Amino acid sequence: MKSIYLVLDMQNDLVHPDGASGKGPLGEQVRSREIIARTAAAIARARAKGIPVAYVRVAFSDDHREANPHSQVFGPIAKNGILKKNAWGGAVHDELAAQVQDWDIVKHRVSPFYATHLEVLLRREGIERIYCSGVSTQAVVQATVRDAHDRDFDVVVLEDCCASPSAQEHENSMASIARFCTPVSASDAFV
Template identity: 55%
Template sequence: MSSIYLVLDMMNDLVHADGPNGKAAYGEQVRARRIIENTRRAIDKARAAKLPIGFVRVGFSPDYRECPANSPIFSGARKNGVFKLGTWGTETHPDLGQQASDFDIVKHRVSPFYGTNLEVILRTHGVRRIYCSGISTNAVVQAIVREGHDRDYEMIVLEDACCGLSTEEHEGAIKSFQRFCKLSSSTEVAFE
């Protein structure tokens, strides 16, 4: 069975200490849970196991033409000038070591499947197992777990490389979707 590791929304706007969320709740959770270090450990292990790696990023054109006007989660993007493609904010955190050979999946909604090239990548490479982690647990991670499950992929979440705005939000999300996936961690995972 072919596998892939998807790193979800680990962009500077969300996780970098100098980004707009660096001093806010996400930044606190990223540091407290050692999300960057744990994600890098998982990436290095996936590379050693010769797994393809995909970096999923949320982003919009400079004029925000793809940004839904009535979305509670994205309404602040245009107002705050975040998630703008082609800027530092939508680049993957530099400590994660993204390479040119990695897949780059740009999305305009919460789900990495919706309106992206993800399904084509998975089919082309015969992927049946998706390892994933990222931010936030109750948004992109939950979305890919549920949709991946319903598309018949084996879903494995690296829990120690995920976080929400709070510990409670993260733990609540894990409880709500753990029936649809297997849980592992960056230290325990054995990429196959």
């Protein structure tokens, strides 16, 4: 079964200790769960198995014109000026750096399928299985799993490469999507 690994929203503003969210509860969970190191190892394993890697980034123009100012999620992002597409905060964490052949999927909403070219690329490449992980579990991971499932992809979540602002939120999120995907540890993925 042809597969891809989607690395979801692992951007400096969200996961780096100096990032806007990296300084708060989400960043604490990313560090305590060793998400960066685990994700870097998972990327290396995927590449070693010949599985392509795609980076999904939630990012906006400098003026945040794509962000809904009335959204509970995107309004504060625009107000605080974070996750700019071409700025440090919107870039993928350096330890997870993309290679030239990797995909860069920029999205302006929670789901990586909404108004992006992700599905077109997946279909063109004959992808049937999506491995995914990232932050946060209750947002992009859940949205990816549900949308991919409904598009008839087999979905595998690397549970120990995901985090939410609290351990409880992460656990609740994984429990709610378990029927739509196969949760595994990163060491058991890409077999």
